[in-house]
Amino acid sequence: xxxxxxxxxxxxxxxxxxxxxxxxxxxxxxxxxxxxxxxxxxxxxxxxxxxxxxxxxxxxxxxxxxxxxxxxxxxxxxxxxxxxxxxxxxxxxxxxxxxxxxxxxxxxxxxxxxxxxxxxxxxxxxxxxxxxxxxxxxxxxxxxxxxxxxxxxxxxxxxxxxxxxxxxxxxxxxxxxxxxxxxxxxxxxxxxxxxxxxxxxxxxxxxxxxxxxxxxxxxxxxxxxxxxxxxxxxxxxxxxxxxxxxxxxxxxxxxxxxxxxxxxxxxxxxxxxxxxxxxxxxxxxxxxxxxxxxxxxxxxxxxxxxxxxxxx
Numbered sequence: 001x002x003x004x005x006x007x008x009x010x011x012x013x014x015x016x017x018x019x020x021x022x023x024x025x026x027x028x029x030x031x032x033x034x035x036x037x038x039x040x041x042x043x044x045x046x047x048x049x050x051x052x053x054x055x056x057x058x059x060x061x062x063x064x065x066x067x068x069x070x071x072x073x074x075x076x077x078x079x080x081x082x083x084x085x086x087x088x089x090x091x092x093x094x095x096x097x098x099x100x101x102x103x104x105x106x107x108x109x110x111x112x113x114x115x116x117x118x119x120x121x122x123x124x125x126x127x128x129x130x131x132x133x134x135x136x137x138x139x140x141x142x143x144x145x146x147x148x149x150x151x152x153x154x155x156x157x158x159x160x161x162x163x164x165x166x167x168x169x170x171x172x173x174x175x176x177x178x179x180x181x182x183x184x185x186x187x188x189x190x191x192x193x194x195x196x197x198x199x200x201x202x203x204x205x206x207x208x209x210x211x212x213x214x215x216x217x218x219x220x221x222x223x224x225x226x227x228x229x230x231x232x233x234x235x236x237x238x239x240x241x242x243x244x245x246x247x248x249x250x251x252x253x254x255x256x257x258x259x260x261x262x263x264x265x266x267x268x269x270x271x272x273x274x275x276x277x278x279x280x281x282x283x284x285x286x287x288x289x290x291x292x293x294x295x296x297x298x299x300x301x302x303x304x305x306x307x308x309x310x311x312x
């Protein structure tokens with residue numbers, strides 16, 4: 001199932017205005033974060049309290065920093081798996097979980113709603129703070145593995161990494177392709193407001209095999225659409241862990257993404273900054289197990305600062 005990835009309005013008078021733009025030279029400071037780093041000590045705090053309220057439990061403690069966890073539906077609290085010298089952050093669903101009163105929305109896609117018509121989701125995630133800037137290159141690097149034995153993703157897909165600007169659809173991310181035989185293909189997507197753009201279409205698809213660690217490095221420069229504004233940029237680099245091949249550049253594209261219209265963000269949650277969430281977020285699939293493993297997650301201002309490989 002592939003979850004869709006997709007002027008500020010004055011809240012008081014309802015007049016359309018646009019976000020303040022910055023010239024390319026006016027780069028903001030990008031904070032540095034690291035999570036699940038090989039050889040480091042990290043723990044999951046209060047896993048039993050992990051809930052739909054972010055930060056209640058399932059939080060990561062690492063390097064003196066705290067990263068909030070969030071769980072929903074069949075999503076279990078983030079876990080630490082592996083041996084002491086090869087640990088990973090693991091996110092999975094409980095196949096025995098059932099939403100009470102769930103109603104099939106689309107039998108062919110296996111999507112479900114509640115009695116109020118809300119699409120039912122499963123979630124197990126960790127998040128950064130809300131301080132990653134627009135108009136600036138923000139780099140994220142990570143190792144990801146999709147183990148054998150997980151079920152195919154149905155519906156609109158499963159995000160394993162998301163960029164969140166506000167209470168709305170994510171403005172970018174990495175998702176598992178939906179459909180039979182696609183359970184180990186990751187897709188790179190973004191969402192915004194450019195007229196005539198189909199944001200359900202991925203920019204690229206890459207197989208990550210079964211039980212294989214794959215490293216990705218992604219550059220995000222968020223620039224929401226409005227007339228005359230410069231486009232943002234997304235670039236993705238890949239290397240299979242342990243392979244002798246050199247890094248592969250999957251693509252680089254200049255694109256508008258992110259929201260400039262305040263009304264796109266529910267509950268007056270509009271921000272000109274974003275956070276990154278990683279783990280698992282997908283449509284509810286009763287009876288199915290999904291899992292993703294992460295390690296060496298880094299966020300920073302340069303490619304060299306975040307890549308899981310060639311770090312000498």
